Amino acid sequence: MKNKVIYLDNNATTQVDSQVVEAMLPFFTEKYGNASSMHSFGGNIGKDIRNARSQVASLLGARPDEIYFVSCGTEGDNSAIFSSVLTQPEKRHVITSAVEHSAVVATMNELKRRGYDVTVLGVDERGQISLDELRNAIREDTALISMMWANNETGTIFPIEEISAIAEEHGIQFHTDAVQAVGKMPINLKELKGIDYLVCSGHKLHAPKGIGVLYVRKGVRYKPYIIGGHQEYGKRAGTENTPYIIAMGVAAQLAQENLEKEQTEVAALRDMLEKELIARIPDSRINGDTVHRLPNTTNISFKNVEGEAILLLLDGHGICASSGSACTSGSLESSHVLRAMGVPFEYAHGSIRFSLSRYTTKEDIEKVIEVMPGIISRLREISPFKK
């Protein structure tokens, strides 16, 4: 008997909303023209793309001409960081945090190889940076500060308002990987003038994979990462991926409509899951900042058991989650985020992330609460470390 899938891995990717699918389909079959064409069949597509741009701008509190469609979050992060340093050639220093997504980590490593100084700020046990450390790290030649809005593994939200204000005050550009934040919490870029670049991704907010958004504040000099045609105001060449751009627009609109629900209903289910698991399973703990945190995410560690084993047993019940354990990552060390937070290794190996969405039901959560204690006690029974 095949179990119903209980999908609690929404920070990895999400189900595409049926309204999104419906909106994008005509752009494969009927409205397949190229927006750059002279004929009206293609040219009219431009209006639909403009509409999608406005929908995204509205979600972010930005101007439509500050929104550029890219292929994914990673492209957006790469583009933003390279643009920032390449347009400020006299500056050779950048600041980032120890818990960034690999799209940023790898780009920073590439900058190091190219001779840049990269300051990586550590985090405390909640996964938060220190603003004083940030201020102290700033140099005359600091080109860019790059900090994620919310952490994909723990949901910890960085104080972006303060960080961007510090950057602005020092005349330093600020980039934020907001892939996990957009759609889960209110964002108003009109009020955050210190943010020069922001990146989000379609498939984290119920649009398909293969579409992302790069926000570049009006007036910021930009050097394109992908060159060719004049598309996206010359900032990102390549024929517009119309169906996915339309999808991104609709998904952004739906995200805006559901923001309240994310903050209340989704958060309530997350809290219920977390509270019950911690209460029912001894030696379990929450990783991350429980105050400044995404409403959909909880990262819980179970002492002396290993994450991959937990995930596979959950999988047996049709429950999808993820883990920061070494064994799941293909590397031999637990996640860089948990290590940066100083999570003790007897807990780090047994970390499980549940990430909910507006599709998550109370029944889903009850099922997890029902099976999880048995899974943990079973693995602890096998383990040689019994406290």
Place this chain on the structure above:
Amino acid sequence: MWEYTDKVKEYFVNPRNIGALQDANAIGEVGSLSCGDALKLYLKIEDGVIVDASFETFGCASAIASSSALTEMIKGMKVEDAEKVTNQDIATFLGGLPKEKLHCSVMGAEALEAAIRNYKGLPPIEHEEEGKIICYCFNVSEETIRKAIEVNNLQTLEDVIQATKAGGGCKGCHDSIIDILDDMNGNGRVDQRNAVQTMQKIMMAMYKGFIQSLPRQDAVEILSVEGNIVRVNIHLPKEKKADALRELEALLQKEVDSNIVVKEVLL
């Protein structure tokens, strides 16, 4: 997601022989919490035969499956035969393991070895006698690495990391692991990591009389050292070139590496 065989899944979901064995007379413990996996193997041995075996494992699915498979494999086995069980045997029993998970089977083989030593009254393998620790992140000894290379025919640094975990943390021991690989699988390869060092050895060898025997000191220029090929430029009359080349090659083969080939580059 890892691609586990049905047998791995079966031994993970329904592991055999879980828990401490009350009347065990041999116990082998390997791994640690910090490493991310650990195995405690219990054996009951009577008249040189393993009559019962059980395990306790902290680790991922393949670690649990490998441990359980091991206990099934060795039950009823003579101790002398059990001593010959390798990690490859465990992997084979399970229908194979993803190469990233080979270290789970290595842990099984190590626990078995430790348990048998315990039975024989031998002290636990101390790293002093086992050879020095190479990887401090995961506490892996040179002996463990050498054994894994031999049993599994490992070829690359990546292979060693996946089989033993050595080198999977801070990466500080990568050079040492490559040295061990070079030592064991030499196959005529010259150490390529340190061309400068090789160059120094070549220069020292050349100054033991060879250079002095030439009509002028700069008659032989070393242009590059790549692998076992040393490229030179020779400023000598045609009839003397061949002799000089042969002489230099013999010298370097004797003093630096027996696989060196000297080639003349015509500029």
